[in-house]
Every structure is written in C-alpha cells, then in structure tokens.
Amino acid sequence: MGQPDQKLRTSVWRFTLLFTLLVLLITSSLLVLVYHYTIGEQERQKARQVEMTMQSLIELAQTPQMNESGFIGVIESRINKSASVVLALEVDGEYVGNLGRVPDNLSTFPELNYFPIAVVDPDGQTSIAMVLGAELSSPFGNLVVGVIDENYMTRDIAFFTISGVGLLACLLITTVAGFLFNRSVLSRVRQIAQLSMDVQAGNREARLPLSKRNDEFNAIAYQINSMLDEIDELIDSVAQVTDNIAHDLRTPLTRIRISLEDNLNDTENDTAQRKWKDELIESLDDVMATFNAMLELSRLEKGVEQGQFEPTDITQICADAIDLASALAEEKGQRLTCHFSENEDRPIVQGERSLLFRAVFNVLENAIKYSPQKSTISLHIENHEKACEIVIRDNGPGIPAELHERVFQRLYRVDSSRHSKGYGLGLSIVKAALNLHNGHVNLDSGEQGLTVRLFLPRQ
Numbered sequence: 001m002g003q004p005d006q007k008l009r010t011s012v013w014r015f016t017l018l019f020t021l022l023v024l025l026i027t028s029s030l031l032v033l034v035y036h037y038t039i040g041e042q043e044r045q046k047a048r049q050v051e052m053t054m055q056s057l058i059e060l061a062q063t064p065q066m067n068e069s070g071f072i073g074v075i076e077s078r079i080n081k082s083a084s085v086v087l088a089l090e091v092d093g094e095y096v097g098n099l100g101r102v103p104d105n106l107s108t109f110p111e112l113n114y115f116p117i118a119v120v121d122p123d124g125q126t127s128i129a130m131v132l133g134a135e136l137s138s139p140f141g142n143l144v145v146g147v148i149d150e151n152y153m154t155r156d157i158a159f160f161t162i163s164g165v166g167l168l169a170c171l172l173i174t175t176v177a178g179f180l181f182n183r184s185v186l187s188r189v190r191q192i193a194q195l196s197m198d199v200q201a202g203n204r205e206a207r208l209p210l211s212k213r214n215d216e217f218n219a220i221a222y223q224i225n226s227m228l229d230e231i232d233e234l235i236d237s238v239a240q241v242t243d244n245i246a247h248d249l250r251t252p253l254t255r256i257r258i259s260l261e262d263n264l265n266d267t268e269n270d271t272a273q274r275k276w277k278d279e280l281i282e283s284l285d286d287v288m289a290t291f292n293a294m295l296e297l298s299r300l301e302k303g304v305e306q307g308q309f310e311p312t313d314i315t316q317i318c319a320d321a322i323d324l325a326s327a328l329a330e331e332k333g334q335r336l337t338c339h340f341s342e343n344e345d346r347p348i349v350q351g352e353r354s355l356l357f358r359a360v361f362n363v364l365e366n367a368i369k370y371s372p373q374k375s376t377i378s379l380h381i382e383n384h385e386k387a388c389e390i391v392i393r394d395n396g397p398g399i400p401a402e403l404h405e406r407v408f409q410r411l412y413r414v415d416s417s418r419h420s421k422g423y424g425l426g427l428s429i430v431k432a433a434l435n436l437h438n439g440h441v442n443l444d445s446g447e448q449g450l451t452v453r454l455f456l457p458r459q
Contacts, residue, residue: 012178012181012182012185012186013182015178016174016175016177016178016179016181016182017178019174019178020170020171020174020175020178023170023174024167024170024171027167027170028167031166031167035159035163038159039155039156039159042151042155043132043149046132046147046149047112047132049147050112050132050133050134050145050146050147051110053078053085053087053145053147054134054136054143054145057074057075057078057087057138057143058136058138058143060074061138061139061140061143062139066139068091068140071089071138071140072089072091072096072140075087075088075089075096075097076096076097079097079098083148084147084148084150085145085146085147085148086098086099086117086131086133086144086145086146086147086148087099087143087144087145087146088102088143088144089140089141089142089143089144090102090141090143090144091140095144097144099117099144099146102135102144103115103116106133106134106135106144107134107135108134108135108136109135109136109145110134111134112132112133112134113132113134114130114131114132114149115130115131115133115146116128116129116131117131117148119148129148129149129150130148130149130152130153131146131147131149132146132147132149132152133145133146133147134146188217191208191209191221192208192220192221192224195207195208195224199228200405204228204232206228207225207228208221208224208225209221210222210225253284257281257284308352309351309352309437310350310351310352310353311348311349311350311459312348312349312351312352312353312356313346313347313348314346314347314348314349314356314381314388314456315340315347315381316346317356317357317360318338318360318379318381318390319338319340320357321357321360321361321364322336322338322379324361325361325364325365325368328365328368329368332368332371332372332373332374333373333374334368334371334373334374334375335375335376335377336364336377336378336379337376337377337378337379338378338379338380339378339379339380339381340379340380340381347381347383347456347458348459349388349437349456349457349459350437350459351456352436352437355433355436355437356433356437356456358429358430358433359429359430359433359434359454360379360390360392360454362426362427362429362430363392363426363427363430363452363454364379364392365426366394366427367393367394367396367450367452368394370394370396370397371394371395371396371449372395372396375394375396376395377392377393377394377395378391378392378393379391379392383458384458386457387439387455387456387457387458388455388456388458389454389455390453390454390456391451391452391453391454392451392452392454393449393450393451393452395448395449396449396450398445398446398448398449398450399443399445399450401445404443407427407443408427408428408430408431408441409428427441430454434454434455434456437456437457438457439454439455439456439457440455441453441454441455442455
C-alpha cells in the first residue's frame with residue numbers, strides 16, 4: 001500500500017472527512033447565530049440608542065419656542081449627563097459640542113457607521129474610541145449624533161479568536177477520532193483481505209478472529225468462518241470420495257494386471273493379442289500410478305508428523321534427483337546441467353528426505369517431458385540467509401501467467417499438454433511437500449521455457 005494515499009482513498013476516511021466538514025459547517029452556523037444574537041444584538045441596541053437620541057433632538061429643534069441658543073444648551077446638557085454620547089452642531093462653520101472635527105466618511109441618517117475619535121481621560125491620557133453615529137440636518141444646522149462603543153474592538157477580536165480556536169479544536173478532534181476509527185475499521189478489513197489471500201494460497205485452516213465487541217464485523221467474521229468450514233468439509237468429502245475410489249479400485253486393477261501378465265504366456269505366438277494386452281497393461285499402469293499419486297497427495301495434505309523430519313542436505317537430494325532424471329533426458333537427447341556448491345557451506349533443511357526428493361524429481365520430470373529434444377535443462381541452488389532456493393529452468397512452452405495458480409490443483413492440466421502422458425498431480429505433490437516444510441514454490445514463464453523456484457527454510 002502506498003500507505004498515506006491508500007488511507008485517504010478508503011471509504012471510512014472519506015466518511016470521516018465528510019463528517020468533519022459537516023461538523024465544521026454546523027459549528028460555523030451556530031457561531032453565526034451566537035454572533036447575531038449576542039454581539040449583533042449589542043450593536044443593534046447601540047443603533048437604537050443613536051436613533052432615539054436623534055429623533056428626540058430633532059423633535060426638540062422643531063418645537064416653535066426652541067431657538068439656536070436653547071438648542072445648544074440642550075446639546076451641552078445631554079453631553080454632561082452621559083459620557084458615552086457624542087453630539088456636535090455646526091454653527092457658522094464650527095462645531096459646538098464634544099466633537100472637534102467631523103470625519104469625512106460620516107454617513108447620513110438613517111444610515112449609521114463606525115468612526116474613530118480621540119478621547120482624553122481625566123489624567124490627560126489620550127486613547128482611540130469607536131463611535132457609532134451619523135449626520136443629519138436640523139433647523140439650526142448639521143447635527144452629528146453618536147454613541148461610543150467601548151467594547152467594539154475587543155469584543156469582535158475576542159469572539160473571532162474564540163471561534164477560530166473552537167473550529168480548530170473541532171477539526172483536530174474529528175480528524176483524530178476519524179484516524180483512530182479508520183485504523184480500527186481497516187484492521188478488521190485487512191484481516192478479511194489477508195484471510196482471502198491465505199485461503200487462495202491454499203491455507204484451508206485460516207479463519208477470522210472473533211472479538212468480544214460482538215459488532216457487525218463479528219457477525220461477518222462468523223459467517224465467513226462458517227462458510228469456510230462448510231467449504232472445508234465439502235473439499236474433504238470430495239477428497240475422501242476420490243481417495244476411497246482410488247483405494248478400492250487399486251486392488252481389482254492389480255488383479256486384472258496380474259491376470260493379463262499370466263495370459264501373455266498363452267499368446268506368445270499371437271502378435272496381435274500380445275500387442276493389445278501390452279497396451280492394456282500399460283494403460284492399467286497409468287491408471288494405478290494416478291491412483292497412487294492421489295493417495296500420496298492426500299497423505300501429504302493431511303500432514304506428516306514433524307517428528308519424522310531430520311537435517312537433510314539439499315545439495316545431495318538435488319544430485320540424486322539429477323542422477324535419476326538423466327536417463328529420461330538421454331532418451332530425448334537432452335542435457336541436464338547442475339550448479340551447486342560442493343564446499344562445506346551446503347544448505348541443510350529440516351525435513352523428510354523422500355518428500356523433498358520427490359518434489360525436486362517431479363519438477364525435473366516435467367521439464368524433461370515438455371522440453372523439446374536436444375534442449376538444455378538447468379538446476380542450481382542459491383543460498384540465502386534464511387532459506388535456500390532450488391531453481392530449475394527448461395526450454396519448453398512454459399505456462400501462461402494466468403494459469404500459474406491453477407496448475408497446482410488436483411488433476412489440472414494445461415490444454416497444450418493434454419496429449420502428453422501424465423495425470424496432473426505432479427505439481428500438486430510438489431506444492432503439498434513444500435507446504436509441509438514451511439516452504440513455497442513459484443513459477444516464472446519467460447520468453448522461452450519455464451522457471452520453477454523451490455524455496456525451503458534453512459535449518
């Protein structure tokens with residue numbers, strides 16, 4: 001797995017991201033509502049205070065008995081009563097009140113806006129304050145009305161700071177929770193994927209672990225384990241039936257063969273009779289060899305006691321297999337070459353010698369059978385730190401990559417090889433023998449021929 005990319009591509013991680021976006025959207029909406037009904041309400045109250053002050057002053061200015069000096073007195077009285085009120089009346093180009101200069105961007109009532117002013121406290125310290133106000137016309141000149149908002153700067157900064165921290169916390173919490181949830185779910189999914197690969201590789205005993213949480217994954221694991229148990233029973237029953245058939249037919253076929261051999265003496269002068277009897281005996285030998293191979297494969301699949309294993313020299317086994325296979329190769333004019341070390345550092349494995357010999361010989365026999373005449377078949381041993389590798393190459397037609405797994409099944413034969421003698425159990429026995437020794441077999445088809453690699457753990 002390109003690990004980070006794959007995690008981001010999982011449905012669980014996409015759900016986490018979607019859930020995170022949803023949480024952020026809901027949280028942002030709530031913050032907007034909080035702002036509207038708290039800080040927004042405070043601003044609206046300030047605006048209503050400005051509007052009420054403006055309306056009261058305009059109503060006073062429009063009374064018949066009010067004059068300019070009286071209106072100025074009202075403004076000064078309002079200023080003295082409230083330190084937060086800003087009032088200024090333009091008289092002869094100058095402003096009367098507590099505002100020395102009117103900002104250029106001041107809006108006209110009923111539109112209100114904020115503008116800064118300089119405020120001097122009793123200690124003579126000057127500071128900046130924000131005023132919400134506007135300008136409007138009165139019978140005595142332009143009137144500026146405003147209310148100082150002391151918390152304008154700090155209120156918004158504090159709110160947006162807290163909101164940002166809250167959104168960041170939501171993002172962090174949901175992301176971490178999603179990561180943990182993603183890892184937990186992926187671990188269960190990986191168990192299912194690993195089980196599939198194990199079963200595909202031939203490990204019929206593999207099962208999914210059950211947790212104590214009793215969740216939906218437990219239900220899936222239980223169903224998969226039950227299904228594998230049923231499949232295992234079906235495979236065992238089919239194998240048992242074939243083994244019983246092979247075992248039961250082997251005895252009568254042997255009797256028939258013996259009878260045919262005895263009959264050969266009575267037909268010494270009858271060439272035609274002798275010929276078909278010889279062919280019949282040869283066919284019976286092939287059938288019995290198939291049955292014997294099936295019984296041997298069943299024995300290997302059921303397992304061999306590890307106590308029967310002993311330190312075994314792989315180099316010697318390969319040499320013996322080549323000696324036996326050389327006679328078969330000579331019949332087709334083929335040449336067997338071998339490359340392995342004769343020094344003291346020879347690979348030693350813990351195993352049963354006869355099974356390992358059978359595995360190597362079966363591969364050599366297949367290579368001889370499917371390689372053309374006068375071709376070369378090579379065998380060499382590669383020593384690794386923890387394993388030894390037996391590599392056998394031939395010049396035959398090879399096996400298509402999509403059939404590499406299927407050729408290890410019982411009685412399976414590639415279509416191109418069905419005209420050749422054989423019973424489709426040789427590679428099945430090779431795989432079963434290597435599995436018993438905690439090894440494995442790989443096939444590699446190049447441009448010409450097949451390469452078989454047998455891996456065995458060193459002692």
